[in-house]
Amino acid sequence: MRRYMDNQDEFHIIQRICEGETNLFSLFLSRYSDAVYSLIVRIASSKEDAEELTQDVFIKAFKKLNTFQGKSSFLTWLYRIAYNTAISATRKTRQDFSYIDETMIDKVPDENVDMLFEKDENENLLNKLQVVLKRLSAEEKMLIALYYSKGEKIHDIAGIMDLSSDNVKIKLYRVRKKLYFLIKKND
Amino acid sequence: MQEDKAIIKALQEETASSLPPDFGERAMFCIYKEAEKKKKQNFFFMLGSLSVVSLGLIAMAAYLLKKYFSFDFAFHFQLPSLKLNSVLQYSFSIYIATLILVLVFLDHIFRTFWNKRKYGRNVEQ
Structure with a gap:
């Protein structure tokens, strides 16, 4: 109200x-x-x-x-x-971000991603996350920031980014997998 | 997805920087400049529209005068003799014009009343 x-x-x-x-x-x-x-x-x-x-x-x-x-x-x-x-x-301006084989991201199981990111006590993981977050593209950074940091709803993010709600969900899942993949690659 | 606490915390811990204290002041200065620009643009647009409408009215008046009135320019330096063919044939036009004026006046009254109710003040003030 x-x-x-x-x-x-x-x-x-x-x-x-x-x-x-x-x-x-x-x-x-x-x-x-x-x-x-x-x-x-x-x-x-x-x-x-x-x-x-x-x-x-x-x-x-x-x-x-x-x-x-x-x-x-x-x-x-x-x-x-x-x-x-x-x-x-x-x-x-030229932005440097990591090129990753998309098929590698698709192979990452959802359960592994959920397990890795569900807890925030691991300082080592948080440091690694901060490093890999910088390697995302501008659109991906915006998407992550709007959803996790600003707490915007999927429907509103879809309006902001001029995408469908389903597309936003798919992109979010892919970005999470990408973060997981980048962390594991750096290990 | 919203349970990804690690991502949320990592984003929170990213180096936080804030805007300088005079940002609002500087931004408002630009906004005022933009408002001035907008005002000027509106003024020139109004001026252009008025010119076009005025020219159109003059052209229409000239056309109507030519079509429905007859001028006698035969005798030089004499006022033109204006002959109205028929006053009655314009009565319907006069009726429509009066009706439009009444409706415009009523629209103004209702609009003012509506704005007063909606915003709690007179927007024309």
Whole structure:
């Protein structure tokens, strides 16, 4: 109910901004800039780039504000702009990520992946995970961050990444297997 | 999948950095600039639309005058003598125009009432 009320409040504020009360946009900046930045910084090449991209996201959001229909939360809508902005930026710069034979990933059993990642007490595993997370592609990093870090629902991630819900699920399973494969390969 | 505690913790422990304290201020400066740009664009768009509509009205008026009125320019430097063929044939047009004006006025009244109820204030203020 609270979230619903928040969305209603935000929709009201958006309408007032569209009518000319530009200063109200600072509410969205203070509320969401850290969330957007923490998503972008995972794939940007430097903190400065991430900061610049975050600013671009908010400027784009301001320009397109009249197209926000309130079908999703304002933050999910911002994540969609952030995803597109960050992915386009990383396409311009060369990103190094590991090439892995897809058939090798398919051979990884689901049970092994579940067992490896279900506990968070193993410091050694956490260190290895942090290393292999950096070797994922920009799209994969975004997917992992949106699902595990931001707690976005599959349906919302599908909207953000312009994919179907089934496709998001498949991609998530593949990324988990890829992480497992990379950890085992490094052992 | 949501039980992948190891992935969640690894993501949490990744070097956390935050935005500089003046980020909001700098971003708002860009937003104000963008708002100014938007305002200018809207102004020029309005100006363009008004020009097109005005030219269209002038062209339509010229066409109607040519078609339904007759001017006598035979005598130079004399005011043109305007002859209205028939006033009655325009009565229907006058009726439609009045009806439109009434409907536009009612639309304005209901819109203001609706906005007041929806937003709790007059949006025109």
